[in-house]
Amino acid sequence: MTDQITTDPSKPAQRMRAGSMSLTVGPWIVAAVALMLMPYIFTSNSALTIMNQMWITVVFALAYNMLLGQGGMLSFGHAVYAGVGGFACMHIMNNSDLFASFPLPVLPIFGGLFGMGLAMIVGAFSTRSAGTVFAMISLGVGELIAACSVIIVAFFGGEEGVSGDRTYAMPFFGNEFLQQIDVYYLTSFWVLLSAILMYLWSRTPVGRMANAVRDNPERAEFLGYSARWVRFYSFVASGFFAGVAGGLFAINYEILTEENLNTASSGVILLVTFLGGVGFFFGPIIGAIVFTLVQTVLSLQTELWAFYAGSLFLATVMFFPGGLAGLMMMHVPVFRLGKMKMLLLPYAKTLIPAAIGILGLCCLVEMTFHYRHAATGDHEMTLFWTTFDSHTLMPWIIAAAITAVGLGIAKMTAPALKEAWDEANTAGGTS
Amino acid sequence: MSTPALELTGLKKSFGKAEIIRGIDLSIGKSERHAIIGPNGAGKSTLFNLITARFPATEGTVKLHGEDLAGLQPFQINRKGLSRSFQITNIFPKMTVFENVRCALLWAQGYKYSFWNLVNKSRRLNEGADAILDQINLLPRRDLPAGMLSYAEQRALEIGITIAGGADVIMLDEPTAGMSHSETDYITDLILKVTEGKTLIMVEHDMGVVFGLADRISVLVYGEIIATNTPELVRADPKVQEAYLGAALEEEH
Numbered sequence: 020m021t022d023q024i025t026t027d028p029s030k031p032a033q034r035m036r037a038g039s040m041s042l043t044v045g046p047w048i049v050a051a052v053a054l055m056l057m058p059y060i061f062t063s064n065s066a067l068t069i070m071n072q073m074w075i076t077v078v079f080a081l082a083y084n085m086l087l088g089q090g091g092m093l094s095f096g097h098a099v100y101a102g103v104g105g106f107a108c109m110h111i112m113n114n115s116d117l118f119a120s121f122p123l124p125v126l127p128i129f130g131g132l133f134g135m136g137l138a139m140i141v142g143a144f145s146t147r148s149a150g151t152v153f154a155m156i157s158l159g160v161g162e163l164i165a166a167c168s169v170i171i172v173a174f175f176g177g178e179e180g181v182s183g184d185r186t187y188a189m190p191f192f193g194n195e196f197l198q199q200i201d202v203y204y205l206t207s208f209w210v211l212l213s214a215i216l217m218y219l220w221s222r223t224p225v226g227r228m229a230n231a232v233r234d235n236p237e238r239a240e241f242l243g244y245s246a247r248w249v250r251f252y253s254f255v256a257s258g259f260f261a262g263v264a265g266g267l268f269a270i271n272y273e274i275l276t277e278e279n280l281n282t283a284s285s286g287v288i289l290l291v292t293f294l295g296g297v298g299f300f301f302g303p304i305i306g307a308i309v310f311t312l313v314q315t316v317l318s319l320q321t322e323l324w325a326f327y328a329g330s331l332f333l334a335t336v337m338f339f340p341g342g343l344a345g346l347m348m349m350h351v352p353v354f355r356l357g358k359m360k361m362l363l364l365p366y367a368k369t370l371i372p373a374a375i376g377i378l379g380l381c382c383l384v385e386m387t388f389h390y391r392h393a394a395t396g397d398h399e400m401t402l403f404w405t406t407f408d409s410h411t412l413m414p415w416i417i418a419a420a421i422t423a424v425g426l427g428i429a430k431m432t433a434p435a436l437k438e439a440w441d442e443a444n445t446a447g448g449t450s
Numbered sequence: 451m452s453t454p455a456l457e458l459t460g461l462k463k464s465f466g467k468a469e470i471i472r473g474i475d476l477s478i479g480k481s482e483r484h485a486i487i488g489p490n491g492a493g494k495s496t497l498f499n500l501i502t503a504r505f506p507a508t509e510g511t512v513k514l515h516g517e518d519l520a521g522l523q524p525f526q527i528n529r530k531g532l533s534r535s536f537q538i539t540n541i542f543p544k545m546t547v548f549e550n551v552r553c554a555l556l557w558a559q560g561y562k563y564s565f566w567n568l569v570n571k572s573r574r575l576n577e578g579a580d581a582i583l584d585q586i587n588l589l590p591r592r593d594l595p596a597g598m599l600s601y602a603e604q605r606a607l608e609i610g611i612t613i614a615g616g617a618d619v620i621m622l623d624e625p626t627a628g629m630s631h632s633e634t635d636y637i638t639d640l641i642l643k644v645t646e647g648k649t650l651i652m653v654e655h656d657m658g659v660v661f662g663l664a665d666r667i668s669v670l671v672y673g674e675i676i677a678t679n680t681p682e683l684v685r686a687d688p689k690v691q692e693a694y695l696g697a698a699l700e701e702e703h
Contacts, residue, residue, distance in 0.1 A: 219568065220565060222568045222569055222570055223564060223565045223566070223567055223568060223569065224556045224561035224562070224563070224564045224565075224567055224569060225563045225564060225565045226565065227549065227552070227553055227556070227569055228553060228556065228563075230542070230544075230545060230549075231542050231545065231553045234542040234543060234544050234545060235540065235541070235542050235543075237504075237524075237540065238536075238540045238541065238542065238611070239525075239553070240523070240524040240525045240528070241502065241524050241525070241528055241533065241534060241540075242525075242528060242533075242553060242554050242556075242557060242611070242615060243525050243528040243529045243556075243557030243558065243615060244525055244556075244557060245523065245525045246525075248563060249563070252563055252565070256565070
């Protein structure tokens with residue numbers, strides 16, 4: 020007991036103190052350079068569109084995680100703040116005198132202010148408590164505002180939404196944002212700025228207290244902080260950045276509809292954030308990138324992309340509650356112990372057969388879908404560069420065999436992987 | 451006579467028909483170490499919860515430095531310089547030990563709901579938190595999640611969080627509950643050290659700790675204080691011996 024509680028100045032924890040005073044700029048520089056270089060690697064217009072969508076989702080997911088991950092508030096209606104910010108930006112775009120008086124890159128600020136304004140109104144009563152009450156209020160408000168889209172036609176434009184033209188803004192150093200690439204750099208600038216600001220927010224007193232209130236609201240109250248006000252500030256900040264995401268959406272697509280507000284969009288952002296991992300700041304970024312890729316690239320390949328996205332989400336929630344970021348961070352201790360290479364072979368032995376087995380399973384799913392839904396007489400389908408007749412028995416046997424063998428081998432090698440994992444996580448011993 | 455640090459008048463609390471606190475008058479002076487003892491179910495923790503507005507009182511007043519606390523929320527009472535610990539450890543388990551203490555310092559150092567300061571940049575804040583950690587001997591545990599500490603260390607952290615804000619009235623609810631002898635000694639020394647010059651009000655079961663620490667003792671039985679006096683006189687009081695202390699002392703020796 021006593022030997023546990025003695026001060027030892029040689030402990031690394033105390034030596035690290037000086038280091039923890041400085042903020043790390045490294046990752047941000049890497050991110051900025053990556054954002055700059057991406058259009059040179061992926062040059063096509065469709066790639067630019069995908070990346071724009073990705074960065075907008077990143078801003079929105081990070082804003083959402085200010086609530087869920089850092090403040091412990093589960094919202095089922097966060098799309099309304101992004102949506103209202105976006106609609107406000109569309110109306111500014113359509114007000115030609117006002118729109119011509121400032122350059123386009125400033126527009127997302129207005130989206131943010133409108134998102135923040137709405138969050139202040141809703142937050143005034145919804146942040147009284149976290150948990151189920153908050154979740155239900157968010158759902159109710161979400162439904163309410165989504166329903167308003169067909170009622171308040173002047174603002175939400177009814178069923179066809181509101182559209183505009185971003186090029187009527189004051190030229191920004193001669194640039195009128197006619198090209199996709201111009202919009203890409205505008206979006207990149209905002210994603211970087213928003214991410215940095217949201218990161219810094221989490222390092223401020225109110226950001227730290229958001230964590231404290233999430234963990235133990237009662238204790239926070241006995242430290243002089245009103246849990247409700249701490250939640251309110253998180254909520255308002257989150258509403259601001261959601262509104263910025265909405266403004267970026269408006270610039271990108273030049274149209275907003277009811278779809279930007281509805282519960283389905285709110286559900287998607289929850290899914291994205293959770294998929295990436297709520298426990299780490301960068302989790303939602305990974306979630307947004309992975310989800311957008313699934314949504315865009317995979318949807319070109321198969322009509323069933325939502326099914327696969329759902330399965331991925333389900334698997335993440337069930338097996339890796341920390342999300343993809345949690346999965347990555349699990350490897351940090353192994354890496355520190357220098358035992359990463361111990362895991363390579365067991366990983367290959369399990370994950371390669373598992374991947375093949377899952378692809379086999381996907382083949383079975385696709386074949387079933389084709390068998391049931393293709394036009395009558397259309398028996399031919401193509402999977403993995405192989406064309407065959409989905410109404411004969413042979414492809415089914417092959418796909419089923421691949422699935423069974425792949426997953427079977429994965430199941431057989433899984434205990435060895437578990438053993439290697441435990442070994443790799445233990446300090447000392449031979450490596 | 452100067453204003454007492456804490457003054458209770460006619461304090462009552464009922465849950466439904468059951469009257470748990472049945473009219474308490476108590477005055478605790480500045481820099482006094484006051485212990486509240488009594489058998490299980492006497493209402494000691496309820497009394498704490500009434501003073502700190504965790505529960506609303508049914509009747510009566512609580513005055514801190516002469517100021518009525520009626521209608522104030524716990525966080526407002528804390529800002530007036532009253533800080534408490536809990537019988538069941540109440541910390542932020544997922545945050546590091548250091549962060550726990552730093553959060554406790556934020557309001558006291560005037561940061562309020564600031565989003566224009568960075569906590570890592572404030573030397574006063576971080577050094578203050580380290581000084582508290584040093585005081586409660588948890589520096590070696592600084593960067594561990596608080597939930598991973600041993601029970602005694604969590605209790606020490608709880609005390610650290612309670613005193614960090616610099617409150618001048620400290621209320622500790624059974625700080626040594628469930629501890630071994632050596633752990634109890636460690637916490638007792640710690641309490642003596644960190645409450646130097648402050649008003650301390652504690653609920654405690656361990657008579658060794660009570661008689662070692664307290665300037666005055668109040669005995670609470672069935673929601674009423676039957677005696678308030680110095681340790682020697684309380685020990686000698688036949689009423690107290692009858693109600694509680696005698697039995698407890700016999701048990702211990």
